[in-house]
Amino acid sequence: MKRLYLLLGLLLLVLLLLPLVLDKYALGIFVMIFFYAYLGQSWNVLTGFTGHISLGHALYVGIGAYVSTFLAQKFGLSPWLGMLAGGVLATLVALSLGFLGFRFGLRGVYFVILTISCAEIARLVVSHIDAVGSFSGIFLDFKPGLANFQFRGNLPYYYISLGFMVLGSLAVHLLARSRTGRLMVAIREDEQAALALGVNTFKYSMTTIGISAFMTSLAGTFYANYVYYLSPNSMFGMGLSIDLILRPIIGGLGTVLGPIIGSFVLTPLSEVSRAYFAKGGLEGMHLVLYGVLAILVVLFMRQGILVYIKRALKPLLKLED
Amino acid sequence: MNILSVQDLGKNFGGLTAVKDLSFKLKQGEILALIGPNGAGKTTVFACLSGFLHPEQGQVLLEGKSLRALSPHRICGLGLARTFQIVRPFLNISVLDNVMVGAFLRHKSVAQAREEALKVLDFMGLARLAHKEAGGLPLPQRKRLELAKALATGPRVLLLDEVMAGLNPTEVDELIALIRDINQRGVSILLIEHVMRGVMALAQRVLVINYGQLIAQGTPAEVVGNQEVIAAYLGRGLGHA
Numbered sequence: 001m002k003r004l005y006l007l008l009g010l011l012l013l014v015l016l017l018l019p020l021v022l023d024k025y026a027l028g029i030f031v032m033i034f035f036y037a038y039l040g041q042s043w044n045v046l047t048g049f050t051g052h053i054s055l056g057h058a059l060y061v062g063i064g065a066y067v068s069t070f071l072a073q074k075f076g077l078s079p080w081l082g083m084l085a086g087g088v089l090a091t092l093v094a095l096s097l098g099f100l101g102f103r104f105g106l107r108g109v110y111f112v113i114l115t116i117s118c119a120e121i122a123r124l125v126v127s128h129i130d131a132v133g134s135f136s137g138i139f140l141d142f143k144p145g146l147a148n149f150q151f152r153g154n155l156p157y158y159y160i161s162l163g164f165m166v167l168g169s170l171a172v173h174l175l176a177r178s179r180t181g182r183l184m185v186a187i188r189e190d191e192q193a194a195l196a197l198g199v200n201t202f203k204y205s206m207t208t209i210g211i212s213a214f215m216t217s218l219a220g221t222f223y224a225n226y227v228y229y230l231s232p233n234s235m236f237g238m239g240l241s242i243d244l245i246l247r248p249i250i251g252g253l254g255t256v257l258g259p260i261i262g263s264f265v266l267t268p269l270s271e272v273s274r275a276y277f278a279k280g281g282l283e284g285m286h287l288v289l290y291g292v293l294a295i296l297v298v299l300f301m302r303q304g305i306l307v308y309i310k311r312a313l314k315p316l317l318k319l320e321d
Numbered sequence: 322m323n324i325l326s327v328q329d330l331g332k333n334f335g336g337l338t339a340v341k342d343l344s345f346k347l348k349q350g351e352i353l354a355l356i357g358p359n360g361a362g363k364t365t366v367f368a369c370l371s372g373f374l375h376p377e378q379g380q381v382l383l384e385g386k387s388l389r390a391l392s393p394h395r396i397c398g399l400g401l402a403r404t405f406q407i408v409r410p411f412l413n414i415s416v417l418d419n420v421m422v423g424a425f426l427r428h429k430s431v432a433q434a435r436e437e438a439l440k441v442l443d444f445m446g447l448a449r450l451a452h453k454e455a456g457g458l459p460l461p462q463r464k465r466l467e468l469a470k471a472l473a474t475g476p477r478v479l480l481l482d483e484v485m486a487g488l489n490p491t492e493v494d495e496l497i498a499l500i501r502d503i504n505q506r507g508v509s510i511l512l513i514e515h516v517m518r519g520v521m522a523l524a525q526r527v528l529v530i531n532y533g534q535l536i537a538q539g540t541p542a543e544v545v546g547n548q549e550v551i552a553a554y555l556g557r558g559l560g561h562a
Contacts, residue, residue: 179425179434186422189411196371196405198397198426198474 003317012166019158027154031226033267034161035219038168040247040259042215045172047245048254049181050208051188052101053112055241056119060090060213062126062236064220069140069230070132072148079149083221087214093118094213095206102205107191116238123236137231140224149225157226164222165260168215173256175211184208188254216244246290250297252304261306266293322349324384324509325370325401325478331378332362332369332533339365340376340533347478352500352510354524354541358554362533363513364406367480370511371403372396383478398426402476406483406513408467412456416447416466419455423473438473445469445499461492468499478509485516497522517545529553 019027043057067089068082077085097118101111127135144150151157175181183204186194191201224230234240251262270286277285301308325347332340340362347353355363368374370381372393381388383401391399402423411419420438421431428434442448445465450458455466464484471479481500485493497519504510504523514520520527520541527544529537531553537544544550 177431179429179431182418182421182431183425185414185418186411189413190409192373193405193409193411193470194422195393196373196397196403196409197423197470198394198402199422200394 001318007313007317015162019155024154027158029268029271031154031157031161032271033263034158034165035223035226036244036247036267037260037263038161038164039216039219039244040251040263041165041168041172041256042212042219043245044248044253044255044259045175045215046208046212048248048258049172049176049188050184050205051191052205052209053108054115054209054212055112055238055245056115056117057212057216057244058236058238058240059115059119059122060094060216061220061223061240061244062119062122062230062232063090063093064217065224065230065235066126066132066138066220067217068149068221069138069224073138073141078147079221079225080147083149083218086217086221090213090217090220091210093122094209098206098209102202116241119236119238119241123232126236127232133231135232137229137234140228140230142228149221150228161222161226164219169256169260171215176256180204180207185254246294248304250294250304252306255304255306258304258306261309262304265305266290269293323347324349325511326382326385327366327370327379328382329379330366330369330376330381332365332374332376338533340369340530343379343530343533343535345528345535345538347509347511350504350507350509351525352504352512352523354520354527355511355513355530356515356520356527356544357530357536361530361553363530364482365533366530367403367482367513370396370480371401397474397476400475400477401480402471402474402478403480404467404471404482404484406486408460408463410455410458410463410466410470412454414455415452416455416458417442417451419466420469420473423470426474441469441473444502445472446495460487461489464488464496465499468496472503476508478511479503481510481512481514483513483515485514485519488516490518493518521545 018030022030043054047053064083064086067086068079071077071082071085072079097114100106101114106114126132132138142150144152183194183199186199187201187204195201220235247262247266248259249262250266251260252258270290273286273289277283297304323346328344330340330343343366355366357363365374369376372388372391372395375390383399386399388396411422417435417438420441421434424434424437428437439448439451442451445468447462447465447469450462458466468481468484485496488496493516500510500523512523524541526538527541528535529544529550536549536553537547
């Protein structure tokens with residue numbers, strides 16, 4: 001295990017130094033890698049570790065993006081504080097959704113439908129509120145500065161998103177090793193059996209969805225201040241909900257490194273192929289490639305890529321099981 | 322002194338009566354067996370006692386305290402733990418991690434829970450499998466794991482649902498010794514069992530139910546000679562014709 005931490009430390013050092021040799025375009029790709037790794041990690045807490053499948057996590061991205069942006073534009077509040085406000089609101093919304101789902105025994109596909117519906121309701125509601133730009137969304141004014149969460153060039157975004165990914169993953173790592181984390185996994189494996197062992201499955205499910213939503217919404221604030229534009233469809237849409245779950249699935253559900261590895265594989269592929277296919281007049285073709293890759297992983301590497309990487313590195317790192 | 326007292330228990334599924342007017346008491350330190358033909362309602366009784374089902378009639382008292390409307394995790398917290406007939410290991414985590422889930426009920430820190438779980442595994446003879454994934458265990462070990470998980474919650478009353486089914490006679494004898502040992506450590510036990518070898522060896526008293534109603538009770542020897550019981554299992558023979 002020690003060697004694994006050493007390797008991860010070295011990789012982090014490389015990532016910290018990497019901007020020295022990267023151009024703006026490459027930096028942008030890395031920002032997206034870190035961003036999606038963090039988003040995937042946030043979703044992983046709920047679905048990978050606790051087993052409640054959410055297909056509406058864009059809901060929390062949207063809340064994070066809209067709340068911080070709205071507060072910044074209306075009251076001049078720094079998005080850093082707005083980010084926390086968004087996090088609180090996202091947590092409250094998630095707890096209400098979780099209460100409906102967990103209290104009334106909605107499981108499996110019914111819980112999935114609940115998460116999709118809530119995200120879609122939010123998308124439609126936001127689409128009709130003029131104060132937040134209704135259908136056409138909000139363009140952010142460009143006011144660079146640390147307090148405004150806006151910067152010239154991609155370098156600051158690179159380090160902020162790297163920080164999100166590293167700290168988010170570290171938090172999930174600590175959570176997974178804690179009492180709460182172990183009870184979360186028991187709920188995923190067999191909720192009835194966990195109940196029979198005295199686990200308050202309702203309480204831990206609520207805790208998990210709260211943590212997951214809070215983490216997810218922080219990414220929403222980041223994203224808004226990175227792309228300077230938010231619309232109901234891009235922030236609350238089904239597309240984002242699906243996009244953000246692919247990386248942990250491909251990398252390895254319910255593992256801390258899974259979302260990161262999944263993002264390092266999938267995000268560059270998506271970015272590069274998007275540009276490549278668009279040049280050849282085949283816009284959208286990268287989504288097909290995505291789909292094929294997801295199907296292949298589900299068919300042939302059901303536990304994700306991480307398992308294979310671990311197996312390959314086992315002798316080198318002296319890993320235990 | 323009765324540790325568990327069941328009064329006039331009744332449970333229906335739609336029009337079907339699964340349990341009716343069932344009353345019995347489990348004495349402190351006793352091993353009581355609940356037997357009956359398939360579909361007699363034994364597992365339903367367990368589900369009502371452990372909070373997985375809520376009975377329509379009657380009440381269940383654990384050390385004088387009513388369990389009415391309590392959820393399963395609360396009941397487990399009060400000291401009544403159960404196993405499942407169809408064992409439910411947490412498949413993708415280690416045997417140790419499985420048992421730790423139970424140990425977390427009384428031990429808040431990970432280190433303490435691990436220590437407690439290792440003790441239980443050692444007691445159950447599963448110590449050398451501690452770091453194996455539970456999904457890789459064969460049935461006899463899964464049965465033991467199921468028992469180990471329940472035991473780790475530190476119960477005062479243990480409900481065992483057919484923990485001997487599917488085991489060979491040697492394994493049954495080993496389990497009998499273990500259950501007796503658990504009992505001697507002060508845990509009162511109610512067991513559902515079809516393996517009569519286990520019932521005869523362990524139970525001080527036997528309750529027989531059929532169609533959700535108590536049809537006989539007594540010592541194991543009394544019960545196996547009871548005409549009602551024989552009829553319930555085998556039907557009435559030509560002698561009654």
